[in-house]
Amino acid sequence: MLTCPQCGSVAVMERTVGPLLRACVATTLLGTTGCAITPPSQRGLLAQPEMDPALEIEEETFHSHIEAAREAGFGGHGAQGGGCGCG
């Protein structure tokens, strides 16, 4: 349960986040059950560097660090950690 520390607005948080979580779960379930498997012989395009998110890990970490100093949002870059007093 997410509660705002100032006004105790549980409902506002849950009203905002709840539908998004439900949408994610629904998309995940659809994805795992509704799609045909792409055979390995047809994955040539997927092997291109621009289709590989793992090649951008260091850049994502750098962007994540900058965004943490400039913005109040978080996430979207994979697992994070570390600290900095530059905010």
Add this chain to the structure above:
Amino acid sequence: MIPLPQRRSPPRFARAAALAALLLAALAVLSWPSPVDAEDRILIRGNYYRERSTRVLQPYISFSKDLPDERLTIGADYLMDVISSASIGAAALQLGGDKVFTEMRHEAVLRVASRLRDWSVGSFFRYSTETDYESRSFGLSLARDLRQKTITVGANYGYTNDRAFRILANVPGVRIPWKSKVPTQDDPSDFVDGPSNVLQVHNASLGYNHVLTRALLASLQIEGSHARGPQENPYRRVRNGMEEVHPLLRRRLAVSGSARYAVPKARLVFEPRYRFSADDWGIRTHAPQLRLHIRVIPELRLRARYRYYTQNASDFWSATGDYSATDRYRTADPKMGAFDSHTAGLQITYRFDKLAKTPTTSWLRGSWIQATYDHVFVDRDEYRFGNARIGSLALSVPF
């Protein structure tokens, strides 16, 4: 004087058992069937960041080595932030005058990962130190490939233990623990030191990647964060001179999704992204982004990106910057207010494969060089950080 307790050495059999368990685990990993050969790699990056009053230069080096293949991979990173800031406004009073000062942050990371058939596990430890902040983090990750490797589901957990300090009178080495402030029960205008200068952060995430077609890859991620401890800037003050006070507890949730769609004949890849985050300080953020990858020639790739970011203000943000003595929380942090920003960027990557055809340059095979520039535009004067210029130059060489 109270005598210190003697450290008791662990029983000999316990140490032998621990050593045997470690050897057995290593043998189990190495006796697993060998997957395809992976490569060892070293990456050198120089990052640059500049905004209205701060400039950061960041040399970074990272290496990873398979022992002997991807069943066991170790890695280490080191980076240094050289931060030059102009101490402006109230911070100048705290730091002994309005001038440019430079500080450094060092960060080191150790990584271990293993891939065994459809399972991947990983772990890291990170240590970061600067003049008034220390951070220690560790993390664990677990991922599983499903449906002939067209689906990957993963989970990550990270714990961070940070210690905040405040430098006194701008004298290096003279610092006190920064514990934030909390109001007393009896008098809301009377603030006392918080319980500790330790900020503890728990991060957890669930990820899902899916090869939907031969040209379409999609991913979803849910992340949560629970932070308890001092979370304001010890030097920054609000307009009427009072110290910042932020809540000690912050809980955040983020949902993000992205897709990569390849258009083979056009040598294009479209990559839309979207992230939503919310926290219990009342802030909601949206960040849609579009990336376009273009392969000009086999060795040369371009990437253009545009990102829009918007957030509302936190519950305790004051548009005028003024607070009364009885306000429980006070902030002068520009990122606690509402603002929008636009980021436009260009990246160019060149692979050296064509140059690596002679014996003297064969070591360049698989190497690449990359240059990136991003510009952040913020169209709100109250946002004190202003626009930003972000650049990097990277060289990656396998060995």
